[in-house]
Amino acid sequence: MSNFSVGVGAAWQLGAAEAIKARQDRLEPLFLLIGICSVEKLLSSENEGKLQLEPSMAAGLRAEWNALAGFFTRMGVTPATLRHDARTAAGQGTRADDGKGRMSRSDASRAAFLRARDLAEKGGASSIYLVHLFAGLLEDGSGPVAAFLAQRGVDVSALTSAVRAGAIPVVEKT
Numbered sequence: 001m002s003n004f005s006v007g008v009g010a011a012w013q014l015g016a017a018e019a020i021k022a023r024q025d026r027l028e029p030l031f032l033l034i035g036i037c038s039v040e041k042l043l044s045s046e047n048e049g050k051l052q053l054e055p056s057m058a059a060g061l062r063a064e065w066n067a068l069a070g071f072f073t074r075m076g077v078t079p080a081t082l083r084h085d086a087r088t089a090a091g092q093g094t095r096a097d098d099g100k101g102r103m104s105r106s107d108a109s110r111a112a113f114l115r116a117r118d119l120a121e122k123g124g125a126s127s128i129y130l131v132h133l134f135a136g137l138l139e140d141g142s143g144p145v146a147a148f149l150a151q152r153g154v155d156v157s158a159l160t161s162a163v164r165a166g167a168i169p170v171v172e173k174t
Helices: 006-021 029-042 055-075 079-090 107-122 130-138 144-151 156-167
Strands: none
Touching: 006 029, 006 055, 006 130, 029 055, 029 079, 029 107, 029 130, 029 144, 055 079, 055 130, 055 156, 079 144, 107 130, 130 144, 130 156, 144 156
């Protein structure tokens, strides 16, 4: 399966834009987390009219976000705070701007996508959704996203279990 939902596509693009802005060489997992957290901004009232998505795709994106939003509450943090803190933690790189605006995924990010795909398949989903990508990032218990969240007092093991329980199976949009 290599079908990505609208939410995953948006998170990937938003994370890549953040990585480029931070002059990173690769799209690392923390930037995927920033991208996931940035989906909320797309759905804000000020941006909602700017989204150039057909209504069913916009509804699907909102449903994906709503399925994930409770986990931020569970962590006791807002997506905006998490974005800010993750940007600080990721820091600035040294990449020169090549003018192409392209960003390749790091090996760790590719592995997160593979874990997300496996979770989606096990859950019988036809696409990889935001909750799968978030779970894929968390499932690397020694990885940068888990370490970042643990430093903020998040019980990553409990959160991972909750995300997996809530993420699989995903209710398909109709």
